[in-house]
Amino acid sequence: MAEYLIKNGFVFDPAQKIKGDVADVAIKDGKIVKSVEKPKVIDAKGMTVMAGALEVHAHVAGPKVNIGRIFRPEDKLFTYRPTEKNHRMEGGFSIPTTYKTGYAYARLGYTTVMEAAMPPLFARHVHEEMRDTPIIDEGAYPVFGNNWFVLEYLKNKELENVAAYIAWLLRVTKGFAIKVVNPGGTEAWGWGLNCLQVKDPVPYFDITPEEIITGLIEANEYLGLPHSMHIHGNNLGNPGNYTTTLDTLKLAAGHKAKNKFGREQVMHHTHIQFHSYGGTKWADFESKARPIVDYVNKHKNITIDVGFVTLDETTTMTADGPFEHHLTELNHLKWANADVELETAAGVVPYIYSPDIFVSGIQWAVGLEIALLSKDPMRCYITTDHPNAGPFTRYPRIIKWLMSQKAREEQIKAFKANDKVVNASEIASIDRELNLYEIAQMTRAGPAKCLGLASMYGGLKPGQDADVAVYDFNPDKEHKPMEIEEAFSEVKYLFKTGVPIIMDHKFVSEGRKRTLWVDAKVNENPQVVRDVKEKFLKYYTVTEKNYEVVGKHFIPNPYAIEVDATH
Amino acid sequence: MTKTVTDVICPFCGTLCDDIEVVLSDDGKKILEVMNACAIGNEKFHHSQAADRPKRPRMQQPDGSYKEVSYDEAIEYTAQMFVKAKKPLMYGWSSTNCEAQSVGHEIGELCGAVVDNTATVCHGPSLIAIQDVGIPSCTLGEIKNRADRIIYWGCNPAHAHPRHMSRYSIFPRGFFTGKGQQSRKVIVVDPRPTDTSNMADYYYQVEQGRDYELLQAFRTALHGHWLPDMVAGIPKEKIYEGAEVMKSGRFGIIFFGMGVTQTLSKNHNIDAAIMLTKDLNEFSKFSIMPMRGHYNVTGSGEVLGWQFGFAYGVDLSRGFARYNPGETTSNDLLRRGEVDAVFVIASDPGAHFPISSVKKIAKLPSVAVDPHFTPTTEICKLHVPVAFVGIECGGNAYRMDNVPIDTRKVVDPPEGMLTDEQFLEKVLHRVKEIKGAA
């Protein structure tokens, strides 16, 4: 393989504590190396060099994403870019085609993306879409929080069985982590009901959300998986829900991460913006970012991603089925629902976060407050819960808001009800401006560590994968807010695993994307084998043999991360 | 010793049964027996073994007769046809796997084709309605495990989807439905009595073409509002009664078919049916599902959806994807003479399209890829026989509830025979060569 030397850029690499020093990055055989002999040289003078970024939570592949694409032809209007050399046609705004997803992340400098919710029964669909998403490495989180096996094992406090089942499911679906969405509430939605609080009983199953959450934290650490239990808590999106969120976060107390991947958290709470609301109804809706961030700041075994509201027309989609029903009743836009036997559900509803509506403005403020009040950027990551709070293609705009108080002031001024937004939040009084090192922590080193992938991704240390992004941005110069957004909208150069993908803003290759999954070895467990067999015979509508995802037509280039969880 | 292949997926209808067992001869070459399948599925497996099936491509001669040609010649003809055409139509896709669809789409993208599937004459109106008002739905196992209200509207699964009722809806005993049929109430709406309506606890013989009125009447009745004495040929008392049956269940489902998608009002019928379902969620839990016909028409919509953003009628001729049913759909294009070549795969428009469209296909450069002799293969300039997907090769397919199931290879295809995917791969390769892009 060819050698490359990215010369004289301003390097930001939290993995090595490099804070904008002028340095060279050498690439050989897909890895970062100390030095190279006859490299092709890329002149990065006056530019910003970072590792490829990582996405910890986005809905980019699978059944509900595709429902969104298919039932929203309007989302394609004015977005299409025709076929070019090394580049299939791409279109869509909030729910881009798979090709666009790959290209658009690459343009932003992202090289690894995690699909946030894979219904196990639909794993093949998720993998087919990931196969058709070029360039970026991807993994997918199967959902466990409403799965009948999990509910029954946890009700009976059978930790070893739940762990063995999880290991089995990760293997047959080629999944990456334990995802939990509205624990118990989505099963309740099977009957049109919900669990809004962590102590609400799940109908029939005789278990509570807090028991599910705690049980899955324990199972995760029993297995020693690379990532932690990854949760979208109960009561999402409702005024006053911050107390539910605190109840959820407290369940991490007393648990310690056990794994060989350098991960320190036991709970990742996702899109916490949607879970940090005060008030009792929409009329007195207010930000409760501060109590949430204060709690997270004090507890090192928790990581979060934000779910920034970007003030766009977008498409909401989640395994939180009852929430989407609630939303369609609120905004009266079209509603898709997709309940999945024994496992989960999903809902999809378009949504318009309008700067003219004060609630949208406050949601925007909540997201930024969480990031700006957060003391440890290694534990707080940039996401939009794509496409729920906005499309991921708005990350450059979020970076602008985080790095420039002026940009925030301009946006506050543009709100129709700016006084209401200012009164119901503290965004106007925050003058913190994040620097590029902190941005690199929130998008590279932090997510890599949280995912247990820090040895491969998120840094520029020799031995790490050569995922490198070069932005045409000189950190030594003064910038207007818009220049920040523009610079981070399109990398000038991008390498993925040492392969040049974008050179001088042009796609030159689609790389060789990989699908990451976790292969956890556990002790033989005849009980779980029997239970699986029985559930397939009696309740599933596919046979056990037709459940596992097998074959190159689903996963052309798998990358298994092995975990030995035999005890 | 014979051997039995289990967990075989039936490549016939959208029910996509995956519990078929196939008994093979000692040498594994011949299908002796097919178990668990319905009569139609059974026939499909056995038919694949017919001695008189075509084994090599056939080219139409000036006198209308067909002459056998090699696959290489067939690939060359097909590739040249695509490259020369300004706006080729690629139609079908419903009875092949997602991998073949995917390769076909790449050809379509390179050659500026219109890619359309059989939804265009089937559940296209359902897709339009879904774009209007969404769709609350679920997997078939949810119905098996939870449903106590089953509604079949404008469809006759007893004939079109023979195992649907026993596997998923009326009869199975599931987790919360241990009593099977006894725990369920069945409503059937159809202008004609059928073998399905014979199963119904409540049968509504709606006047032909009046489904829209009846659907809206049920919505009205749900809220106890006023109705005229008769709606769509049904007395109001029966409508109030039906609404009460729907509301009083714990979990209900409406299955609907061509009787509502392809009759007067078309997508507006489905709009109303979906809104009825949505309304019912104020009282109970309710879902709705189209009874998709071909075993992988759903998959074609899914693959088109993630690659281009639209589920059928995808026009790639301008270099980017456009979708406008009525404009970019097959029959409209054919009747207006807007396409200059036709590629048909895994479906039979010769049997199902209006004669005006069929005549247009017969006049154009045309290719039919199909394991059988069909009315379509007899009017196209080139017929390319291929292996049976789901019998002679595997590949992914999507059930009517969007659940993906990987079909299984049971026997080898006849020697030297290509699969859909292999043939398309070779055409794609040749297209790239001709265009100088390889």
Ligand SMILES: [Zn+2]
């Ligand atoms: Zn999410």
